[in-house]
Amino acid sequence: MAEVGGKQLMRVNDLPRHYDPKQTEDKWYQFWLDRRFFHADVGSSKETFSVVIPPPNVTDVLHLGHALNNTLQDILIRWKRMQGYEAEWLPGTDHAGIATQVILEKNLARQGTSKERLGREKFLELAWDWKKKNGDAILNQLKKIGCSCDWDRTRFTLDEGLSEAVLEVFVHLYSKGLIYRGKRIINWCPRCQTSLSDDETEREEKDGSLWYVKYKLKGSDDYIMVATTRPETMLGDTAVAVSPKDKRFEKLVGKSAILPILDRELKIIADDFVDPEFGTGMVKVTPAHDPNDFEIGQRHNLEQINVMKPNGTMNENAGKFSGMDRYACREALVAELKKKKLLEKVESYQVPVAQCYRCDTEIEPYLSEQWFVKMKPLAKPAIEAVKTGKLKFYPERWTKTYMYWMENIRDWCISRQLWWGHRIPVWYCQDCSETIVAKTGPSECTRCKSKKLKQDEGVLDTWFSSWLWPFSTFGWPDKTPELRRFYPTKALFTASEIIFLWVARMVMAGYEFMGREPFSDVYIHGTVRDEYGIKMSKSLGNGIDPLEIIDQYGADALRTTMMLVTPEGQDTLIARRTFQVGQHFANKLWNVSKFVLANLSKTFAPEAELQSGQAEGRLEDSWILSRLNRTIGEVTDLMGDYRFNSAVKSLYDFIWHDFCDWYVEMIKERLNLPEGEREREAAENVAHFVLNNILRLLHPFAPFVTEEIWHHLYDSGADGSSVSAARWPVCDKKMINESLENTLDRVQDAVTSIRNIRSEMNVPPAKKAEVLIRVDNADMQRILEENQAHVKNLGKLANLTIGRQISKPDHAASAVIRDAEIFVPLEGLIDLEQERKRLQKEIARVTQLLERGNKKLSNEDFLKRAPREIIEKEKTKKEEYRKILEKLNQNLEEIVGW
Numbered sequence: 001m002a003e004v005g006g007k008q009l010m011r012v013n014d015l016p017r018h019y020d021p022k023q024t025e026d027k028w029y030q031f032w033l034d035r036r037f038f039h040a041d042v043g044s045s046k047e048t049f050s051v052v053i054p055p056p057n058v059t060d061v062l063h064l065g066h067a068l069n070n071t072l073q074d075i076l077i078r079w080k081r082m083q084g085y086e087a088e089w090l091p092g093t094d095h096a097g098i099a100t101q102v103i104l105e106k107n108l109a110r111q112g113t114s115k116e117r118l119g120r121e122k123f124l125e126l127a128w129d130w131k132k133k134n135g136d137a138i139l140n141q142l143k144k145i146g147c148s149c150d151w152d153r154t155r156f157t158l159d160e161g162l163s164e165a166v167l168e169v170f171v172h173l174y175s176k177g178l179i180y181r182g183k184r185i186i187n188w189c190p191r192c193q194t195s196l197s198d199d200e201t202e203r204e205e206k207d208g209s210l211w212y213v214k215y216k217l218k219g220s221d222d223y224i225m226v227a228t229t230r231p232e233t234m235l236g237d238t239a240v241a242v243s244p245k246d247k248r249f250e251k252l253v254g255k256s257a258i259l260p261i262l263d264r265e266l267k268i269i270a271d272d273f274v275d276p277e278f279g280t281g282m283v284k285v286t287p288a289h290d291p292n293d294f295e296i297g298q299r300h301n302l303e304q305i306n307v308m309k310p311n312g313t314m315n316e317n318a319g320k321f322s323g324m325d326r327y328a329c330r331e332a333l334v335a336e337l338k339k340k341k342l343l344e345k346v347e348s349y350q351v352p353v354a355q356c357y358r359c360d361t362e363i364e365p366y367l368s369e370q371w372f373v374k375m376k377p378l379a380k381p382a383i384e385a386v387k388t389g390k391l392k393f394y395p396e397r398w399t400k401t402y403m404y405w406m407e408n409i410r411d412w413c414i415s416r417q418l419w420w421g422h423r424i425p426v427w428y429c430q431d432c433s434e435t436i437v438a439k440t441g442p443s444e445c446t447r448c449k450s451k452k453l454k455q456d457e458g459v460l461d462t463w464f465s466s467w468l469w470p471f472s473t474f475g476w477p478d479k480t481p482e483l484r485r486f487y488p489t490k491a492l493f494t495a496s497e498i499i500f501l502w503v504a505r506m507v508m509a510g511y512e513f514m515g516r517e518p519f520s521d522v523y524i525h526g527t528v529r530d531e532y533g534i535k536m537s538k539s540l541g542n543g544i545d546p547l548e549i550i551d552q553y554g555a556d557a558l559r560t561t562m563m564l565v566t567p568e569g570q571d572t573l574i575a576r577r578t579f580q581v582g583q584h585f586a587n588k589l590w591n592v593s594k595f596v597l598a599n600l601s602k603t604f605a606p607e608a609e610l611q612s613g614q615a616e617g618r619l620e621d622s623w624i625l626s627r628l629n630r631t632i633g634e635v636t637d638l639m640g641d642y643r644f645n646s647a648v649k650s651l652y653d654f655i656w657h658d659f660c661d662w663y664v665e666m667i668k669e670r671l672n673l674p675e676g677e678r679e680r681e682a683a684e685n686v687a688h689f690v691l692n693n694i695l696r697l698l699h700p701f702a703p704f705v706t707e708e709i710w711h712h713l714y715d716s717g718a719d720g721s722s723v724s725a726a727r728w729p730v731c732d733k734k735m736i737n738e739s740l741e742n743t744l745d746r747v748q749d750a751v752t753s754i755r756n757i758r759s760e761m762n763v764p765p766a767k768k769a770e771v772l773i774r775v776d777n778a779d780m781q782r783i784l785e786e787n788q789a790h791v792k793n794l795g796k797l798a799n800l801t802i803g804r805q806i807s808k809p810d811h812a813a814s815a816v817i818r819d820a821e822i823f824v825p826l827e828g829l830i831d832l833e834q835e836r837k838r839l840q841k842e843i844a845r846v847t848q849l850l851e852r853g854n855k856k857l858s859n860e861d862f863l864k865r866a867p868r869e870i871i872e873k874e875k876t877k878k879e880e881y882r883k884i885l886e887k888l889n890q891n892l893e894e895i896v897g898w
């Protein structure tokens, strides 16, 4: 034993003072890969637990939001693996059609060229190069974070298998009558020159104008007046409408007005859509440029006149304005109306504007021929799934958002006028205009046998592949063993922005193609914001690069900090320096492990349980084992409810306070006993056992530092034990002892108060104090008397007197705790005169600071001009100074006496 002990001591001394992530992270990641820990075996007899990654877009490297999302998944999957599940975490990336294409187009523009000049084929080559570069970078980032994905099963939304699934789905839905082609008003981005689904636009109110324009009545000198927020679209007017209930205009219905400038005759019609309160109660009807007008047009059989080109300039239907940009046209048109005295007035008006979610260009409602999916029939089972509890949201409040959207679902425009994506599997016959939908290109027209076939130029919405992700990635439409084993998955982790775009659609696809829900739990996490609560973004420059954090603080610090500061279901507010929290946590664990290691006189087996008789029944031993088991139970329950923040906080408190601050301090004396003494051995056994459990419990959160310590503890080489493969601790309820925890709580109260007095009164650390404790009842007296040794040791006391009849000595500092009052006589402990002077000087200094703060906060100019957070900071500072001053005065009083 002595030899083993000697060897261990040497090794402990070799360990660096601080935990160094750079020396460990890559090493252990490779170790896990080499041992294929992350690969789930399709044929094992274990219970299955599977998760699919929300595939990051190949547009860019990962940001802190991704780090949060993937840390959550990794914690869950590592935990389940330790619990004995066959745990599959399938990774992959998304081609992100429009987003990637926008970036590539911008790059080309910078090089003075364009995708048109390059041609489709060359452009796609470029896109694939981009995917290779960025996709690899993303996967490497995930590895740096410590993600334990099953890399053998990495997928990409445009890879062969997933493309096959997309074609299968298109053909299936088309033959079922759920995919159709139609001329509709869609959201059109004139910059990206593609259609967008409603969920791909961002809507907000903007300052705009309401123009009142006079339209001459046909065959009369009278005018009617219409109000519009987009005057340029009047060039496409084909009617004027009033409300059928509006008595004012009853006589006008059926007559005609003349469109100014173009002199087109417009029928005056009555339609329920018109709001008599809006503008003049008369509206222009432009079926090709407004979704509501389109509907009115359908009801009244109106002509649709498109006045714009796809790039947002006016076309030949705009007459003299043809060729102008839409905004230039608006200006010129308004000027002309003014000149002709046809503009009655202009009012300022809040206009609802939609913007492209990828390039912020203002959306044009645009009439165009597109492909749509009928969503109502697909939504039915997806609504049922939530109603019957097969699908649950965490936090629960997101259920409402999901249900509202599902119950008001609209058809999904799935065609995009882009090049980067899944080409629409539709061919048009150039001779008989037959439409052929097929997985592979037909050689001839199915109707007229013509060989002149042309494939649809468009591609499918990027979400048309990602909505299949939970099953296409496992091999669907083939009935693979992976699909059978890993579908449905268990949990999905994502952000609230894509509940409609992605989550809801996956549920619909899951029911339509697999007959059941794709996952049962949807965990919606918050957004990562800076310390002031502002969303991190590239354009604001307030983003934090997760790789930089890993480089500076380590991956475990990145992970634990995010978990510690993110309350469940809420946003993460974080600054760069916040990551020190996680770094200090790793160091604390490192240091306490070094201490335990240095004091072990024998080796332990990593999976060994604590046998009865191995602990001596000392209060502190039973107490820490009680606290450990309570923590195991708590953390396990919390993780089962996806409450990772509460779980890691519980672990943090147990490790930092119970284990490091108290237990280890309390056994120091016993560890100084000669090797082999029962008291010492028991302390070693318990300390080792608790540390072993701590490493397991913390492993899902901080995989690297726990693995590193595990290997120092067990000297387990390349083929030895790993904490990754260790079993998750199970709570032994018999070990939890409430009254014992309560007893130790009381001891801690006393020690903490004594320590506080020492530090406030500037007692030198080496000076031992005399302490008197007046107890209020026999219970408290017994507890303190039984634990006198601990109180004396931990409080650094020369003497401790406990009793019911103790009065406060002169010149003593005091503190009140539950059921007792503590007195620390200061004479002889500190130089009273010097301390009095110090306190007086300190009181003067803080008083001055407080006055300065008061002055600032009563300065109106400052209050008016300073940013809110600065003012708040001043207020907090003032409050702190006030408290310090109160305490200083109290301490001075105690020294001076009365």
Ligand SMILES: [Zn+2]
Pocket (backbone or CB within 6 Å): 189, 190, 191, 192, 193, 356, 357, 358, 359, 360, 361
């Ligand atoms: Zn755009």
Ligand SMILES: [Zn+2]
Pocket (backbone or CB within 6 Å): 429, 430, 431, 432, 433, 434, 445, 446, 447, 448, 449, 450
């Ligand atoms: Zn044909």
